Amino acid sequence: MAAWTDISNIKQKIADSSAEEVTAAYIETIGKSKINGFTTVWDEAINTAREIDSNGHDGPLAGIPIAIKENISTKGLSTTCSSKILQGYVPPYDAHVIERLKEAGAVILGKTNMDEFAMGTSTESSCYGPTFNPWDMSRVPGGSSGGSAAVVAAGEAPISLGSDTGGSVRCPAAYCGVVGLKPTYGCISRYGLISYANSLEQIGPLATTVSDIATIMDVVAGYDSRDSTSINRENNYSDALKDDVKGMKIGVPEEYFGEGIDKDVEKSVWDAISKFEDMGATYEKVSMPHTKYALASYYIIAMSEASSNLARFDGTRYGLRAEGENWHVMASKTRAEGFGTEVKRRILLGTYALSAGYHDKYYLKALKVRTLVKQDFDKALANVDVLMAPTMPASAFKIGEKIEDPLSLYLADVNTVPINLAGVPSISVPCGFVDDMPVGLQIIGKQFDENTIIKAAYCFEQNTNHHTRRPREVA
Amino acid sequence: MVYENPDGVRIGLEVHVQLNKLNTKLFCGCSTKYHDSEPNTHVCPVCLGLPGSLPVINEKAVEYAMKIGLALNCSIVEQTQFHRKNYYYPDLPKGFQTTQYDFPIAGEGKIVIEGEDGERVIGITRAHMEEDPGRLQHMGSIDKSKGTLINYNRSGMTLIEIVSEPDMRSPKEARRYLDKLRSILDYLDVFDGDLEGAMRVDANVSVFMGERVEVKNISSFKGAERALLYEIMRQKNHIRRGGEITLETRHFDEARGVTLSMRTKETENDYRYFPEPDLVPLRVADRVPEILKTLPELPDAKRARFVKEYDIIDMHARALTTEIKVANFYEDVAAKVDPKAAAVWVADILKGELNYRDLNIDAFNVGDIAEIITLVTEEKITESSGVEIIRTILDNGGKPQDIVKEKGLLKVEDDIVAKAVEEAIAENPEAVADFHAGKEKSMNFLVGKVMQKTKGRADAREAREKLIAKLSE
Amino acid sequence: MITKEEVEHVGWLARIEIDEKESDAYAQKLNSVLDYFEQLDEVDTENVPPTYHVADIMNVFREDVVKPSMPQEDVLSNTENKQEGNFKAPRIM
Numbered sequence A: 001m002a003a004w005t006d007i008s009n010i011k012q013k014i015a016d017s018s019a020e021e022v023t024a025a026y027i028e029t030i031g032k033s034k035i036n037g038f039t040t041v042w043d044e045a046i047n048t049a050r051e052i053d054s055n056g057h058d059g060p061l062a063g064i065p066i067a068i069k070e071n072i073s074t075k076g077l078s079t080t081c082s083s084k085i086l087q088g089y090v091p092p093y094d095a096h097v098i099e100r101l102k103e104a105g106a107v108i109l110g111k112t113n114m115d116e117f118a119m120g121t122s123t124e125s126s127c128y129g130p131t132f133n134p135w136d137m138s139r140v141p142g143g144s145s146g147g148s149a150a151v152v153a154a155g156e157a158p159i160s161l162g163s164d165t166g167g168s169v170r171c172p173a174a175y176c177g178v179v180g181l182k183p184t185y186g187c188i189s190r191y192g193l194i195s196y197a198n199s200l201e202q203i204g205p206l207a208t209t210v211s212d213i214a215t216i217m218d219v220v221a222g223y224d225s226r227d228s229t230s231i232n233r234e235n236n237y238s239d240a241l242k243d244d245v246k247g248m249k250i251g252v253p254e255e256y257f258g259e260g261i262d263k264d265v266e267k268s269v270w271d272a273i274s275k276f277e278d279m280g281a282t283y284e285k286v287s288m289p290h291t292k293y294a295l296a297s298y299y300i301i302a303m304s305e306a307s308s309n310l311a312r313f314d315g316t317r318y319g320l321r322a323e324g325e326n327w328h329v330m331a332s333k334t335r336a337e338g339f340g341t342e343v344k345r346r347i348l349l350g351t352y353a354l355s356a357g358y359h360d361k362y363y364l365k366a367l368k369v370r371t372l373v374k375q376d377f378d379k380a381l382a383n384v385d386v387l388m389a390p391t392m393p394a395s396a397f398k399i400g401e402k403i404e405d406p407l408s409l410y411l412a413d414v415n416t417v418p419i420n421l422a423g424v425p426s427i428s429v430p431c432g433f434v435d436d437m438p439v440g441l442q443i444i445g446k447q448f449d450e451n452t453i454i455k456a457a458y459c460f461e462q463n464t465n466h467h468t469r470r471p472r473e474v475a
Numbered sequence B: 001m002v003y004e005n006p007d008g009v010r011i012g013l014e015v016h017v018q019l020n021k022l023n024t025k026l027f028c029g030c031s032t033k034y035h036d037s038e039p040n041t042h043v044c045p046v047c048l049g050l051p052g053s054l055p056v057i058n059e060k061a062v063e064y065a066m067k068i069g070l071a072l073n074c075s076i077v078e079q080t081q082f083h084r085k086n087y088y089y090p091d092l093p094k095g096f097q098t099t100q101y102d103f104p105i106a107g108e109g110k111i112v113i114e115g116e117d118g119e120r121v122i123g124i125t126r127a128h129m130e131e132d133p134g135r136l137q138h139m140g141s142i143d144k145s146k147g148t149l150i151n152y153n154r155s156g157m158t159l160i161e162i163v164s165e166p167d168m169r170s171p172k173e174a175r176r177y178l179d180k181l182r183s184i185l186d187y188l189d190v191f192d193g194d195l196e197g198a199m200r201v202d203a204n205v206s207v208f209m210g211e212r213v214e215v216k217n218i219s220s221f222k223g224a225e226r227a228l229l230y231e232i233m234r235q236k237n238h239i240r241r242g243g244e245i246t247l248e249t250r251h252f253d254e255a256r257g258v259t260l261s262m263r264t265k266e267t268e269n270d271y272r273y274f275p276e277p278d279l280v281p282l283r284v285a286d287r288v289p290e291i292l293k294t295l296p297e298l299p300d301a302k303r304a305r306f307v308k309e310y311d312i313i314d315m316h317a318r319a320l321t322t323e324i325k326v327a328n329f330y331e332d333v334a335a336k337v338d339p340k341a342a343a344v345w346v347a348d349i350l351k352g353e354l355n356y357r358d359l360n361i362d363a364f365n366v367g368d369i370a371e372i373i374t375l376v377t378e379e380k381i382t383e384s385s386g387v388e389i390i391r392t393i394l395d396n397g398g399k400p401q402d403i404v405k406e407k408g409l410l411k412v413e414d415d416i417v418a419k420a421v422e423e424a425i426a427e428n429p430e431a432v433a434d435f436h437a438g439k440e441k442s443m444n445f446l447v448g449k450v451m452q453k454t455k456g457r458a459d460a461r462e463a464r465e466k467l468i469a470k471l472s473e
Numbered sequence C: 001m002i003t004k005e006e007v008e009h010v011g012w013l014a015r016i017e018i019d020e021k022e023s024d025a026y027a028q029k030l031n032s033v034l035d036y037f038e039q040l041d042e043v044d045t046e047n048v049p050p051t052y053h054v055a056d057i058m059n060v061f062r063e064d065v066v067k068p069s070m071p072q073e074d075v076l077s078n079t080e081n082k083q084e085g086n087f088k089a090p091r092i093m
């Protein structure tokens, strides 16, 4: 019964039957899954649903099942970042977003697969094995929140949470044909999100409709005193759901259509922009000259921060512990065994980039380039309301295609990472298909102007039908 | 007299002060009152470094740090931020220590100590904030133990690291510097120095202007003096034997009183400092005027005021102002009795008796010492009786009045008897002559006279002794 | 160019054991990425300040008010390596 659907539809189903039945149906669907999107199904899910049925709940997500990425801490529920090093780790506390979801009545179905420590674009580097794209099982679902996007696309959960450090929500949303939002830095508390690159990442929602994205944002966004980078700012996201983009000014950055972009993807995006014109918006081409350097800047910063963030996994307090004649040897062996190859590469590169003699050449330089990239956004967004570009330069690639070549994998992030460097919000919405694989349109906004991009995405969705197509393989 | 510093000794100290008077740790709400608690009962996701936890700065800790900076005459930085100092050690639950790096909250400052040859200014390089690691307990010696037990109750406590210039020329000066620092910190009421680990010292030592050696793991002031004496001797001997001193870190073994080289692969580091992305910058210099207002009168100022206001000698003023508690005690006493006498009694006598018994000023009562001083200044008791009362109170308890009675210390009793003896002798020359002629009985007559004059308050045997003594003069 | 030896040194700094066989492969992959990073040298960043935080906020504090700590049982719940309320680890050196 569970399928590609949205919150309002499920609310109706709960009213017609019960939260318990709805949750049970999802759990049954997950049980038959072929895509390996879930890592754990929570055995408490059904009890939560039952409680909501018996006690009633008037929260905005009462009884609505939701899937949570493996890197968001859930009290009593394994949270491993899809890494061997965190096997067996059960957080004794809930992330801020989990507290908010629980208060809102959401039913946490379980945890979803990801690239190990969110370091990837394909969800292939997970210790649980790869997640498959529901549209084509031979292809990756994107990453790193591949599980969160795939389970929504496959109808195994109506909504989910992912995290986006350099495109990790938007990339899988685009590859799996769902909607995904990377909010402004500081919009959603990171408390409980296991850090990969703190200065870049945000938790973000995934869903089948823009409307659901707004509903989730109304629950999980907002100030949290436990996150020093959380911004105290009131906003109602659902207010943005208006079918009206008349007079909206769109900027189209040429650099996002550079070499390496698939011609058919490019065409889908331009078709989408034309659609906006039809709906009364105007567009102009803009230039963001430092885009080309964003990728290197992003990776240096992300790896540097990661090398320090991942230092705590030393076998002492939780997770894997290897044998060693002294503590330092134990830690080195634990980390050698517990981290996958890509994670180790990034830790080594980050350590190198921060080390004596290289700090200025790599780390400091990257932060200066970050300033220039951010200035590109400030300038471009001074004259337009939103920017539009392809989320990914091509549709989902084949499993195994890029795993051996880190650089080619990194290059896939070329259109998503600049947004994280600048800290601005961006939403990916389905805008077409290339060889039956979904294509994502990325709509980028000004800092804390989520409502404008949500409005644009909503309007596009209301006037197109890309989002109604479902994957054949798993439907 | 000018101190020559024949060995060219230069000592710089890094003192870690734990701000244990804060209610909570530096980045989380865990209580700082862990000292008598079970291991790992004062920890939360933040100070245990659990994945996903985030730090939030304790505002009061920043105020305390500024207070300390200002008390050490430091400049307060315009803008600062916390950095990560990356290195691996089991007491560090995040794999890095959150500390300050290029912009410490407090910059250059200075304090004045009593040096080898008079007052000496010791430069403060910087004072910065950082978090305390957890506590390790080696099951045996550090290199041969069966394992390490880790308690994170201390993890995340606020430390202020105060770094001095290498301005001290002897272990004695280093000790004086530490005492002065402790004194200032006590005045600021930011920490309880008696709690374990409240002040920890690392020292940099060089001789003959050579390379400096860092000595770590010094846990007490006495230990600091011993470690420095040993290390200076070691360096001198090494040079004398033709060796060369190279930059290194050594570990002080308190039990053996020696410093040991720690050069191993494990201690080799490249800290890879970078700004903590989970914390935002601090811009607090505008609070300086407000914090200056909360600064108490500090030891040097108090000492100067005591000399002026109470007209006491500088030596007494210094002794009375080292500890804020003693200074307050003295002022309370000085309000009741003659301040000069009070200075002598508190600084010279009471402090000595307290030190001898390893007690602090809390062990004595302002009213009691004031009463004792009054008894002495009114010549009702002798000075030595005063000392005896102090000792009795400290050893057995009791109140001055009771002790005076019990021990019959009132000088007045003596005087009355002595006066009666003199009168009896003067008024009865015949009896005196008889006594000199060997008539013992005449003594009984004289004692009877004394007893009459003192209305029986004198002790007969005492009266006899006094008469004999007088007549034998 | 990062050398094999540097890879091993960085591995030690990062406490990741790398044996000699692996260090060659790492050096090769790391160098291809470092080569890519070289392109930043083209960018003129003279007088450009670094961006550590995108959000322009400062002075975020917490009041000095005690919050409950975790029960010892929860603190030690994720490890088998414990003794008398402490975490237990191999000796340091």
Ligand SMILES: [Zn+2]
Binding pocket: B025, B028, B029, B030, B042, B043, B044, B045, B046, B047, B048, B156
């Ligand atoms: Zn804590």
